[in-house]
Amino acid sequence: MGNSTSSSLGKSATAPVNQIQETISDNCVVIFSKTSCTYCTMAKKLFHDMNVNYKVVELDMLEHGSQFQDALYKMTGERTVPRIFVNGTFIGGATDTHRLHKEGKLLPLVHQCYLKKSKRKEFQ
Numbered sequence: 001m002g003n004s005t006s007s008s009l010g011k012s013a014t015a016p017v018n019q020i021q022e023t024i025s026d027n028c029v030v031i032f033s034k035t036s037c038t039y040c041t042m043a044k045k046l047f048h049d050m051n052v053n054y055k056v057v058e059l060d061m062l063e064h065g066s067q068f069q070d071a072l073y074k075m076t077g078e079r080t081v082p083r084i085f086v087n088g089t090f091i092g093g094a095t096d097t098h099r100l101h102k103e104g105k106l107l108p109l110v111h112q113c114y115l116k117k118s119k120r121k122e123f124q
């Protein structure tokens with residue numbers, strides 16, 4: 001389901017905020033998650049069921065996971081999981097993401113990101 005848990009995150013000396021920023025600009029959908037969290041599983045399932053690839057960062061598997069949660073707190077105002085970013089922007093936790101989906105707004109955000117990336121490729 002989905003793609004890999006990050007292997008590089010948490011290992012470099014770069015500040016967590018910068019590592020997070022790099023991850024969300026490289027991937028259209030990023031879910032900061034914990035392996036034990038049912039809300040997180042539900043969020044992954046939502047994207048999986050829409051056939052959308054997502055990047056998962058399992059914070060409880062990172063050596064410095066709590067520092068990443070602190071960084072997410074600075075960036076989003078909460079250190080809870082899941083914290084979900086689409087097209088480089090924080091869209092909310094599990095509840096917010098399901099609401100966006102119900103309102104029909106989630107997939108357009110993902111498609112905006114795909115479009116942006118395919119345009120970029122045309123100019124390479």
Ligand SMILES: N[C@@H](CCC(=O)N[C@@H](CS)C(=O)NCC(=O)O)C(=O)O
Nearest residue numbers: 037039079080081082093094095096
């Ligand atoms: N309404 C929020 C609830 C988020 C929440 O309460 N998350 C809990 C786990 S389900 C949490 O992060 N607890 C603190 C922690 O794990 O560090 C959402 O939908 O994302």
Ligand code: FES
Nearest residue numbers: 036037038039040
């Ligand atoms: S649902 Fe319990 S930890 Fe997230």
